[in-house]
Every structure is written in structure tokens, then in C-alpha cells.
Amino acid sequence: MSRLIVVSNRVAPITEGEPTAGGLAAGVMDALRQKGGRWFGWSGQVVPDMVTPPLPVVEQRSGSISLYTTDLNQRDYDTYYRGFANGTLWPIFHYQTELARFDWADFEGYRRVNGRFAEAISAFMTPEDVVWVHDYHLLCLAKALRQRGARNRIGLFLHTPFPAPAVMMNVPAHAELLAAMCQYDLIGFQTESDRLAFADYVLREMGGEARADGVLAVGGRAIRTGVYPIGVHVDMLRAEAEAAADSPQMQALRASLNGRALVMSVDRLDYSKGLPQRFAAYERFLAENAGWHRQVEFAQIAVPSRSDVQAYQEIRRQLEGEAGRINGRFAELDWTPLRYLNRSFARRDLMPLYAAAAVGLVTPLRDGMNLVAKEFVAAQDPVDPGVLILSRFAGAARELDAALLVNPHDEQAMAAALAQALAMPLQERRERHAAMMAVMRRNSLERWRDRFENDLRTPAALESVA
Numbered sequence: 138m139s140r141l142i143v144v145s146n147r148v149a150p151i152t153e154g155e156p157t158a159g160g161l162a163a164g165v166m167d168a169l170r171q172k173g174g175r176w177f178g179w180s181g182q183v184v185p186d187m188v189t190p191p192l193p194v195v196e197q198r199s200g201s202i203s204l205y206t207t208d209l210n211q212r213d214y215d216t217y218y219r220g221f222a223n224g225t226l227w228p229i230f231h232y233q234t235e236l237a238r239f240d241w242a243d244f245e246g247y248r249r250v251n252g253r254f255a256e257a258i259s260a261f262m263t264p265e266d267v268v269w270v271h272d273y274h275l276l277c278l279a280k281a282l283r284q285r286g287a288r289n290r291i292g293l294f295l296h297t298p299f300p301a302p303a304v305m306m307n308v309p310a311h312a313e314l315l316a317a318m319c320q321y322d323l324i325g326f327q328t329e330s331d332r333l334a335f336a337d338y339v340l341r342e343m344g345g346e347a348r349a350d351g352v353l354a355v356g357g358r359a360i361r362t363g364v365y366p367i368g369v370h371v372d373m374l375r376a377e378a379e380a381a382a383d384s385p386q387m388q389a390l391r392a393s394l395n396g397r398a399l400v401m402s403v404d405r406l407d408y409s410k411g412l413p414q415r416f417a418a419y420e421r422f423l424a425e426n427a428g429w430h431r432q433v434e435f436a437q438i439a440v441p442s443r444s445d446v447q448a449y450q451e452i453r454r455q456l457e458g459e460a461g462r463i464n465g466r467f468a469e470l471d472w473t474p475l476r477y478l479n480r481s482f483a484r485r486d487l488m489p490l491y492a493a494a495a496v497g498l499v500t501p502l503r504d505g506m507n508l509v510a511k512e513f514v515a516a517q518d519p520v521d522p523g524v525l526i527l528s529r530f531a532g533a534a535r536e537l538d539a540a541l542l543v544n545p546h547d548e549q550a551m552a553a554a555l556a557q558a559l560a561m562p563l564q565e566r567r568e569r570h571a572a573m574m575a576v577m578r579r580n581s582l583e584r585w586r587d588r589f590e591n592d593l594r595t596p597a598a599l600e601s602v603a
């Protein structure tokens with residue numbers, strides 16, 4: 138079988154135990170670990186502009202994975218990563234249009250880095266290789282590879298939501314971007330509504346036609362589209378939770394909780410994760426439920442992310458203020474209702490924390506999937522599971538509909554969901570947990586990888602009829 142090359146902006150640290158920066162790296166790493174493959178991406182290092190491209194590609198091996206990474210110079214980092222990818226596309230794809238800013242110079246940097254990645258990959262790619270590209274940073278990569286003569290099968294999986302055409306069209310470069318996306322052979326989405334939003338653009342704005350099996354015919358090409366919800370290794374996560382249940386970290390936590398119920402949230406510190414709304418809902422819950430004072434603590438782990446993008450600096454300042462204010466309002470000498478931590482944990486150290494929590498509070502305003510929601514469920518003890526409160530705007534809500542689903546803009550409903558979760562009878566907790574585990578076992582990480590890879594290897598016929 139032809140070899141697989143995986144390409145993403147962010148690659149996982151391949152040293153065991155280091156914190157993973159986000160769900161993409163965690164998911165791809167887990168998916169590659171079993172079958173092996175080659176993975177190309179940014180090293181995470183930025184070098185001064187006087188270091189001129191092409192920048193060297195460094196190869197590292199970890200078991201069956203060969204990791205190829207390259208640095209970015211400052212100008213490319215500023216325009217491509219900080220500018221167009223995270224200053225324009227990220228807010229637009231998460232429906233935060235008022236936070237998006239656009240500059241053609243940033244878009245030029247985005248094109249340039251997609252071109253540089255293509256150049257570097259072309260150096261080791263053979264005509265038989267199959268290329269699996271990940272996420273919004275690399276929408277123009279297939280086009281850049283094809284301009285360099287590649288006729289390989291090239292697929293894109295989008296980890297984020299894809300917005301409705303009217304939202305996408307806020308990006309002045311939307312037509313060029315969508316045309317570039319149509320150079321892929323397969324485009325995978327987390328949910329059917331993301332897929333439909335993309336198809337809607339292609340049909341209405343580009344004169345494309347829908348064919349059978351999610352195939353779109355446009356500009357003489359057949360692009361297959363599909364829904365591939367990313368999963369987690371449920372058994373491995375539960376084993377990690379059990380193995381560390383009595384670690385010194387967990388003993389210290391239990392001692393400090395002193396029998397109080399733990400509500401737990403873990404996110405990158407991102408405005409898409411709905412942290413201010415969540416804090417407000419917790420505050421309202423405390424205001425309305427005096428009986429729970431001293432009986433509950435909320436721990437929010439918020440890992441600093443993209444901290445040189447202005448919108449991220451602003452949300453960080455806002456949350457520091459809110460956390461202080463809420464504790465100031467309710468805390469007692471021997472009770473801190475909200476623990477707010479700006480640090481990251483190795484992923485395996487999060488599992489016993491989830492298992493110790495009575496409630497997982499996962500309430501993004503919009504999220505492609507949200508692996509934390511799935512990890513929280515997987516880590517639970519099935520005999521005495523905690524309750525997941527989940528935003529209906531996370532991709533995960535399509536599968537985990539046995540969670541308590543909430544609208545993160547509805548402070549009152551979120552406060553009520555907290556009260557309901559904390560008081561939920563054991564039998565109901567078990568039933569909801571079992572239902573979510575059954576879906577997660579079906580939609581495993583292996584299935585995500587295998588279905589995408591198989592579909593990518595299977596050409597779509599242009600003549601198929603809808």
C-alpha cells in the first residue's frame with residue numbers, strides 16, 4: 138500500500154509526558170502511533186527574518202513515526218500563524234466575526250507558508266504517496282502541491298467548524314480560499330452541519346453540483362466530502378485515570394477538597410471556549426444555591442494559548458478579573474469556590490482529575506469537536522460516574538447527546554444544569570455515561586483514521602448521480 142504523509146501546522150511533542158498543545162496534535166499523535174507514518178509540520182520555533190528560507194527540515198524518529206519539522210521566520214509566523222490563520226480564519230470559523238481582522242499582507246504570508254510547506258514536502262514525497270492535511274492553516278496546501286506537479290491523492294480534515302457561506306464571505310479572500318480547497322480530493326468535517334455549510338458555498342457561490350455520496354462536482358473536479366468525528370482511546374484513558382487515582386497529586390487534591398464536590402473544566406485559554414459565560418453561570422449558581430456553599434469547588438484549568446494575538450490577551454485579562462471578583466464575593470477563610478489555573482498538564486495527569494470530578498463543565502461557544510468532553514467521559518468510573526454538562530455548539534454534542542446539553546449563552550439554564558448535575562441520582566448518571574461510552578466506542582479514534590484514509594485512497598467518480 139502507498140505510504141501516508143500527514144501534514145499539520147501543529148505537531149505533537151514526541152517526548153512522552155510533555156503537555157500536548159491542543160486536540161489536533163493529541164488526536165493525530167494517537168492515530169499515528171499504532172500504524173506509523175510520516176508527519177510534517179512546524180517545529181513551534183520562530184527564527185529571526187535574517188535566516189532566509191528555505192529553512193532546514195529536521196527529521197526525528199519515535200517508534201514507527203517519522204517527524205519532519207521546520208521553523209518559521211518571524212515574518213511568516215506573524216502573517217501566516219498569528220495573522221491570517223489565528224487573526225482571521227479562527228474567529229470566522231468560530232462565528233466570532235467581530236474579533237476577525239483582515240490584511241492582504243497576512244493572506245500573502247499564508248499563501249507563502251503554504252507554498253513553503255509544499256516545497257519542503259515535495260522534496261521527500263513520491264508520486265504514490267497519499268497526503269493527509271489537517272486544519273485551517275493549510276487550506277491552500279493542495280493547490281501549492283499541484284502547482285509543483287503533484288497528482289497524488291490529497292485530503293484535508295478540518296478540525297474546526299466550517300461557517301455558513303454568509304459568515305465565510307466576510308473574509309475578503311474567500312473566493313480564492315474556497316477555490317484552493319477544491320484542489321483537495323477529499324475534505325472531511327467533524328459534523329454534518331460543517332459539511333453542509335461547505336457544500337452550500339460550493340453549490341451557490343461556485344456553481345458546483347452535488348453528486349451521490351457527498352461528492353461535489355466543481356470546475357471539472359470531483360471532490361468527496363464526508364463527516365469523520367474525531368474520537369479518543371477510551372480504554373487507554375480510563376486505564377490512565379485508574380493508574381493515577383492514588384498518586385501524590387490526587388491525594389493532595391482530595392485532602393484539599395475535604396469531601397466537597399469538584400466541578401472541572403479544562404480548555405486552552407481561547408475566546409471560543411466560552412469561559413466568561415461559564416464563570417457567570419457558576420456565579421449565578423452560587424448566588425441561587427446557598428445550600429451548595431462550602432460543598433462545591435470549581436477548578437478551571439485555562440492553558441495560555443496564542444498569547445501574542447490581541448484577542449487572547451484581552452480574554453486573559455477579563456478572566457483574571459472575573460475569577461478574583463467571584464472569589465471575592467463568595468469565598469470564606471476555609472473555602473475558595475473557584476480555582477483558576479493558567480498552566481498546562483500532561484494529558485495523562487488530567488485523567489485522574491476528571492475521574493475525581495462530580496461534574497465536567499464543557500461549554501464552548503463553538504468548537505469543532507472538543508476532545509476534553511470525550512476524555513472526561515472516558516476517564517469516569519462506570520460504577521460511580523460524574524456528569525458531563527456540554528455546550529450544544531461543540532461538535533461533540535452530536536454524539537454525546539446523553540450529556541446535559543446547554544446553550545452557553547443561557548446563564549440561567551447553565552446554572553440550573555449545574556444544580557441538576559450535582560444532585561443527579563446514581564442510576565441516571567450510570568445510564569447517561571453508558572450511552573455516551575457506547576457512542577464513543579463506536580466512533581473510535583481508529584475508526585476516524587481508517588475511514589478517512591480509506592475514503593482518501595478511493596477516487597470519487599465525477600459521473601456519479603445524486
Ligand SMILES: O=P(O)(O)OC[C@H]1O[C@H](O[C@H]2O[C@H](CO)[C@@H](O)[C@H](O)[C@H]2O)[C@H](O)[C@@H](O)[C@@H]1O
Binds near residue numbers: 272505507
Ligand atoms: O496549534 P495551536 O494554535 O496552539 O492550537 C491548538 C489546536 O487548537 C484547535 O484544535 C481543534 O482540534 C481538536 C481535535 O480535532 C478539536 O476537538 C477542537 O474542537 C479544535 O478546536 C485547532 O483546530 C488546531 O489546529 C490547533 O493545533
Ligand SMILES: O=c1ccn([C@@H]2O[C@H](COP(=O)(O)OP(=O)(O)O)[C@@H](O)[C@H]2O)c(=O)[nH]1
Binds near residue numbers: 156159404481484485
Ligand atoms: O493542560 C492541558 C490541557 C489540555 N490538554 C489536551 O489538549 C486537548 C484539547 O483538545 P480539545 O479538542 O478539547 O480543544 P482544542 O484545544 O484542540 O481546541 C485535549 O486532548 C486535552 O487533554 C493537555 O494535554 N493538557
